[in-house]
Amino acid sequence: MPTVGIVGAGQLARMMHQAAVALGVDTAVLANAADESAARVASGVELGSPDDLDALRRLARRSDVVTFDHELVEPAHLAALESEGHVLRPGPATLEIAVNKLEQRRRFAAAGLPLPGWAEARTTGEVRDFAASNGWPVVIKAARGGYDGRGVWVCRDETEVATVPRLGDGGRFIVEAFVTIDQELAVNVARSANGETRVYPVVDSLQRAGVCNEVVAPSRQPEAIQRQALHIGFAVSQLVGGAGNLAIELFVSDGRVLINEIAARPHNSGHFSIEGCVTSQFENHLRGVLGWPLGDTRLVAPAAVMVNVFGHTSSPRPELNLPEAVAVEGAHLHWYGKTSRPGRKLGHVTTLGADPDSALATAREAAAILDPGVREAR
Ligand SMILES: Nc1ncnc2c1ncn2[C@@H]1O[C@H](COP(=O)(O)OP(=O)(O)OP(=O)(O)O)[C@@H](O)[C@H]1O
Ligand SMILES: [Mg+2]
Numbered sequence: 001m002p003t004v005g006i007v008g009a010g011q012l013a014r015m016m017h018q019a020a021v022a023l024g025v026d027t028a029v030l031a032n033a034a035d036e037s038a039a040r041v042a043s044g045v046e047l048g049s050p051d052d053l054d055a056l057r058r059l060a061r062r063s064d065v066v067t068f069d070h071e072l073v074e075p076a077h078l079a080a081l082e083s084e085g086h087v088l089r090p091g092p093a094t095l096e097i098a099v100n101k102l103e104q105r106r107r108f109a110a111a112g113l114p115l116p117g118w119a120e121a122r123t124t125g126e127v128r129d130f131a132a133s134n135g136w137p138v139v140i141k142a143a144r145g146g147y148d149g150r151g152v153w154v155c156r157d158e159t160e161v162a163t164v165p166r167l168g169d170g171g172r173f174i175v176e177a178f179v180t181i182d183q184e185l186a187v188n189v190a191r192s193a194n195g196e197t198r199v200y201p202v203v204d205s206l207q208r209a210g211v212c213n214e215v216v217a218p219s220r221q222p223e224a225i226q227r228q229a230l231h232i233g234f235a236v237s238q239l240v241g242g243a244g245n246l247a248i249e250l251f252v253s254d255g256r257v258l259i260n261e262i263a264a265r266p267h268n269s270g271h272f273s274i275e276g277c278v279t280s281q282f283e284n285h286l287r288g289v290l291g292w293p294l295g296d297t298r299l300v301a302p303a304a305v306m307v308n309v310f311g312h313t314s315s316p317r318p319e320l321n322l323p324e325a326v327a328v329e330g331a332h333l334h335w336y337g338k339t340s341r342p343g344r345k346l347g348h349v350t351t352l353g354a355d356p357d358s359a360l361a362t363a364r365e366a367a368a369i370l371d372p373g374v375r376e377a378r
Helices: 011-023 053-061 075-083 092-099 101-110 124-134 223-240 281-290 318-326 356-370
Strands: 003-007 026-031 044-047 065-068 118-121 138-142 152-155 173-177 183-191 197-199 203-208 211-217 244-253 256-263 303-310 332-335 345-353
Touching (some): 003 011, 003 053, 003 281, 011 026, 011 281, 026 053, 044 053, 053 065, 053 075, 075 092, 092 101, 092 256, 101 118, 101 173, 101 223, 101 256, 118 124, 124 138, 124 173, 183 223, 183 281, 197 223, 211 356, 223 244, 223 256, 244 281, 303 356, 318 332, 318 356
Parallel strands (some): 003 065, 026 044
Antiparallel strands (some): 118 173, 138 152, 183 197, 183 203, 183 244, 203 211, 211 303, 332 345
16 A cells, blocks of 8 residues: 655644545654654654755655645755655645745736735835835735744734834745735645546635634535635646645635635645545545545535634643533544644534534534633634
């Protein structure tokens, strides 16, 4: 049976491993430390940094195909691995787009895809010029390296722009018009190296403080909006290529769908698919990178919802509450085996139901037992 090597050992790698078990596929993860989420469960573990080419080589040598739990890997290292004959899926060309918000904006604009107003900005002056024609507030984003809202700054005026670290100091940024968002959506598209493509239902992604917090499948947006989202999802998937799962984050604003950003890996907006769809995003990611046929992406219930569990200051040992949380009937709990820190993603709860509201009530009830922030947000 093949071994899939995974660069990174967070919860995405952990849930890939869970899907690999069912397929009889082995996994090997590249972890910084032996107690990382996926290093605790994978079939094999290489300890080392994703910045270290030798560590990447050790992983690649024991793998039939190498895939990714995050895209923060030096492009030159990926090119080196490929030139040495290792199979990377997605490959360096796809990852270079996924890791770089500026590159995404350029490619998508060139293809005529709908985006918020944007420009490259390296200095406060360039941000000021953009705001002069687009108005305040603006959103400044680090081209690379951001996640969970880190690397994104909403600025109402020039004094706030001055607080953005590394702007004007060699860092690469984009500046965007602040979009009035009616709803955030996501589309997940699975591609196999055998050429097949399948798309998951469009979902509503509910953010809290710039971070995905809840997901509702299927989206409650009108059909015309969902059609636009699917159309954009397919177009982006064609454009960036690669294999495995591709997530496209979207904004609905004033009846239009705009692209926010993409991720070339399984994504938080697709976790609901573990119980909610015939084939999960993690299984299809593995099938895709292995060049196997993809599985059915349809929902198995009228609604599937997911609520994230974050670390919270008032609950330093949330794992002690796991027995109480699993007692909530109908709540499917996924615990990532990570040490709690405020704001850290520790797990999620998925619930299926006849309608989103009843499913959300159950999922929130279970999630609130682990994360007091779920109740505070209501
Ligand atoms: N142009 C914009 N106008 C208004 N809000 C925005 C804009 N760009 C981003 N946001 C808000 O900030 C959130 C985070 O932005 P983005 O997805 O670019 O950051 P990230 O840190 O890479 O994301 P993630 O949380 O998905 O890892 C978005 O989900 C959205 O809520
Ligand atoms: Mg995002």
